[in-house]
Amino acid sequence: MKGNLLIIIYCIIIVLSVMYATQPLQPLLANEFGISIIQASQFTAVIMLFLAISPIIYGYILEKVCAKKMLIRASFILLITNIFLGLAKSYELFLFLRICEALVIPAILTSLMSILANIDKKNIKFNMSIYVAATVFGGLVGRIFSGFIATNFSYEYVFYSLSVAILISLFFINKLDYEGEATMVKPKIKDISLILKDKRFVLIYFIMFCMFFVFAGVLNVLPFRVKDISESFSEFQISLLYLGYGMGIIVSLGSKRIVNYFKGEINTIFIFIAFFLFITIFLTNEDIVYLFLLLFLFCIGMFTVHTVSTGLANSMKSSQKSLTSGMYLTFYYLGGATGSFFPSIIYEHFGWNIMLYGFVFILFIVIFFIYGNRNLFLKV
DSSP: OHHHHHHHHHHHHHHHHHHHTTTTTHHHHHHHHTOOHHHHHHHHHHHHHHHHHHHHHHHHHOSEEEHHHHHHHHHHHHHHHHHHHHHOOSHHHHHHHHHHHHHHHHHHHHHHHHHHHHHOGGGHHHHHHHHHHHHHHHHHHHHHHHHHHHHHSOHHHHHHHHHHHHHHHHHHHTTOOOOOEEEOOOOOHHHHHHHHTSHHHHHHHHHHHHHHHHHHHHHHHHHHHHHHHOTTOOHHHHHHGGGGGGHHHHHHHSHHHHHHHTTSHHHHHHHHHHHHHHHHHHTTOOOHHHHHHHHHHHHHHHHHHHHHHHHHHHHSOSSOHHHHHHHHHHHHHHHHHHHTTHHHHHHHHHOHHHHHHHHHHHHHHHHHHHHHTGGGGGGO
16 A cells, blocks of 8 residues: 555655746746747646646546556557657757647546545545645655756756656556546536536635736746846755745645634635735745845745645535546636736736736735625635
């Protein structure tokens, strides 16, 4: 049992590392391919987009499929695309390969989640918290690892190294003691409309769309901001700014205590969005040390709202939990996909500060809607 769990954790970390490896490298890749900030931001945005629409697409294509077989095939494709990413010498080929990865990463994560939920049904909640912690850790490791490799060797070796890590994961996956199916949710328009008639779900989905839009926007444009402050900063130094991302692990494990301290989920969400907004204002600072520290607080705000909102959404409806969770992830990653792309347009034309003020305006709207609808959650 422990062996299966360790294999799954390793695979999650590697997949999330692949997903976020390009983020600290975006200024370097922009120079390498002679492309704009907007085009470079697509390398992360495209995977977010497919993670958003995958619950719908895969639900219709693959209602039932062997989780282990899907995991092996999708991981093999990921291995091949990563090798070719290191060899790619044009923007078009590089983006095409990232789109290929975007198609298989949701399949890998769905398989891993299905296996994790079924290998030990007595500890599903604990296993899901392990899943969240592993995704956060993977996102952190991927960014720092890619920055270190690109600075000390070259960016091509980032993808070759990840290819070796995926090859190792394929070896371990074959040893997984699990032959069950990954059941995909096939969403029906009627069921979706019933959920969206509940204003509480609409508000939670709206909150997470906006929060991840702002969060992804800041983290995706951050490498360009750092290069604007000083060209002397290396990719590894840029990647260290993402260390605050690790706060997601601490927050996800301590979320119950946080909710109890602030006397309820909606109070906690309201307070930490206000905190997130407050920190966003101060990200206009040009001192890298202050920016580094502020990003820790920024991540605490984001992950607290995310963790508490996930728990709240799952507690509001006793039936159709798979659909409500799938819809949550769709809105969440749609926010991430649009946040990884559109803010880069604002940044390129108007600069960092104007982009941040736009985010502050969005967060004020979110706070206004939460305050106006807080009574809806009294019955939860």
